[in-house]
């Protein structure tokens with residue numbers, strides 16, 4: 001199964017992605033993790049990405065596309081993938097469709113975790129210190145939410161048009177949300 005979990009920053013796609021990937025026995029891929037790996041490995045791609053990440057900007061599609069191409073065409077991805085918080089632009093979404101089509105696969109479901117913005121801000125402010133994410137001030141959080149509204153909201157429309165979008169209530173306990181996610185993908 002090829003599943004995408006989308007949601008604004010702080011909506012819990014990482015946690016729910018882990019749970020779902022384990023349940024389905026497939027890989028979870030998050031572009032945030034791939035980018036941090038490339039930055040740590042100091043690859044040319046990582047160094048270029050870092051300039052944008054340091055400025056809290058979206059990393060350009062060109063970089064993201066070469067990262068996900070490697071992943072989506074890997075042997076490990078043949079069983080399926082849970083994609084966490086990407087695609088974040090329509091261009092990335094089109095590239096994912098194309099890469100999957102090349103292996104005669106398609107996106108089965110896209111789940112949008114729906115969490116009110118006031119709760120998102122609260123969650124991020126309260127978790128910032130223990131996660132070691134410095135600089136997670138209200139201002140930075142608002143900046144991320146704005147980037148999300150601007151770039152990623154159109155991706156939701158893209159998948160709605162494709163007829164694969166499900167909106168999942170992202171509030172409540174981790175277990176409650178995991179149960180809704182499970183139902184939405186029919187797992």
Ligand code: ADP
Nearest residue numbers: 009031032033035053057058059064085086088
């Ligand atoms: P968050 O977006 O919640 O800050 P992530 O770990 O998902 O956390 O991503 C960290 C940073 O990496 C983002 O702020 C952004 O700069 C960049 N990034 C991650 N994934 C993408 C993507 N698919 N497209 C563009 N930029 C991305």
